[in-house]
Amino acid sequence: xxxxxxxxxxxxxxxxxxxxxxxxxxxLAVDDSHVDRKVIEKLLKISCCxxxxxxxxxxxxxxxxxxxxxxxxxxxxxKVNLIMTDYSMPGMTGYELxxxxxxxxxxxxxxxxxxxxxNILGRIDRCMxxxxxxxxxxxxxxxxxxxxxxxxxxxxEDRQKVGSSKxxxxxxxxxxxxxxxx
Amino acid sequence: MEVxxxxxxxxxxxxxxxxxxxxxxDQYVQLQKLQDDSNPEFVVEVVSIFFEDSEKLLNDLASxxxxxxxxxxxxxxxxRPSLLLMVxxxxxxxxxxxxxxxxxxxxxxxxxxxxxxxxxSSSVGAQRVKNACVxxxxxxxxKNLDGCSRYLNLVKQEFYLVKNKLETLxxxxxxxxxxxxxxxxxxxxxxxxxx
Numbered sequence: 001x002x003x004x005x006x007x008x009x010x011x012x013x014x015x016x017x018x019x020x021x022x023x024x025x026x027x028l029a030v031d032d033s034h035v036d037r038k039v040i041e042k043l044l045k046i047s048c049c050x051x052x053x054x055x056x057x058x059x060x061x062x063x064x065x066x067x068x069x070x071x072x073x074x075x076x077x078x079k080v081n082l083i084m085t086d087y088s089m090p091g092m093t094g095y096e097l098x099x100x101x102x103x104x105x106x107x108x109x110x111x112x113x114x115x116x117x118x119n120i121l122g123r124i125d126r127c128m129x130x131x132x133x134x135x136x137x138x139x140x141x142x143x144x145x146x147x148x149x150x151x152x153x154x155x156x157e158d159r160q161k162v163g164s165s166k167x168x169x170x171x172x173x174x175x176x177x178x179x180x181x182x
Numbered sequence: 183m184e185v186x187x188x189x190x191x192x193x194x195x196x197x198x199x200x201x202x203x204x205x206x207x208d209q210y211v212q213l214q215k216l217q218d219d220s221n222p223e224f225v226v227e228v229v230s231i232f233f234e235d236s237e238k239l240l241n242d243l244a245s246x247x248x249x250x251x252x253x254x255x256x257x258x259x260x261x262r263p264s265l266l267l268m269v270x271x272x273x274x275x276x277x278x279x280x281x282x283x284x285x286x287x288x289x290x291x292x293x294x295x296x297x298x299x300x301x302x303s304s305s306v307g308a309q310r311v312k313n314a315c316v317x318x319x320x321x322x323x324x325k326n327l328d329g330c331s332r333y334l335n336l337v338k339q340e341f342y343l344v345k346n347k348l349e350t351l352x353x354x355x356x357x358x359x360x361x362x363x364x365x366x367x368x369x370x371x372x373x374x375x376x377x
Binding site for chain 2: 038
């Protein structure tokens with residue numbers, strides 16, 4: 001057991017402010033659990049992301065403008081770069097939300113990550129087949145979030161260079177992952 | 183600074199015992215690591231939300247395992263039957279209630295609540311509560327009402343135990359800070375206690 005005594009209440013993790021003009025990802029987090037929303041929000045903020053946390057699939061669709069009420073052009077300013085959703089939610093499950101998003105021509109390019117406390121193979125397969133980027137087992141760790149955000153940022157860079165390409169998270173060499181908030 | 187040193191040692195001893203007895207697991211340490219100057223009350227906030235949500239879930243669980251057919255009793259009284267008839271009807275209703283509880287409880291709903299509780303306790307590192315929830319879920323799957331009721335009591339017990347421990351832990355942290363010290367952080371929970 002190693003003890004760490006540093007300044008502040010606890011030894012602090014990396015600063016949550018981003019440095020030199022690195023783009024801040026906007027992540028939409030969907031989870032019916034208040035505790036989990038609070039934790040994922042913190043994980044994302046520490047990873048330099050802007051976070052919008054909602055408690056249901058329905059709210060998520062409303063936010064994304066998929067509930068039929070708003071026209072797409074009103075949502076340019078709130079562009080979402082990543083959606084992280086819990087699987088088991090009352091009403092609309094994360095899987096159903098995933099299908100709605102992938103079924104929309106406007107939103108299907110947004111990577112969707114499913115989070116679940118249950119490691120059920122059939123469930124994982126179904127989600128990946130439907131186009132999920134990744135399936136994370138809860139509780140989600142900081143390393144998971146960092147890996148994701150690095151992947152998305154790298155993906156954006158690549159897409160700008162060579163045009164659109166669909167690449168899965170596990171294809172990316174480990175050496176590309178950074179650990180700093182920049 | 184001796185006071186701080188003593189408080190810190192007491193804190194470390196206490197939190198170590200919580201890990202050893204599986205009240206808390208590594209996830210709690212992960213939460214502590216997420217706390218920084220921009221949100222110095224993060225752990226307290228998460229734990230408070232957990233307490234609040236859990237009390238509500240426990241209430242929901244208790245009422246979902248209870249079959250209320252008290253309306254039948256009211257109906258009988260309204261009929262104003264003779265005393266003998268009333269006794270017979272009450273007896274029949276009592277038997278019916280025993281039988282119907284098994285059929286009327288919505289185990290799917292109960293399972294839903296337990297799943298939520300398991301999730302939130304796992305997210306704060308309340309290991310014993312989480313484990314009790316896992317067993318409770320098994321009883322739900324078997325539609326074993328008796329097992330569910332018994333295990334719900336255990337889940338409740340474990341929750342109040344860990345609530346008590348966490349409140350003490352957070353109080354000890356406050357004392358250290360007030361004495362001008364910093365809270366020692368366990369870098370990792372020893373492998374022996376990881377499950």
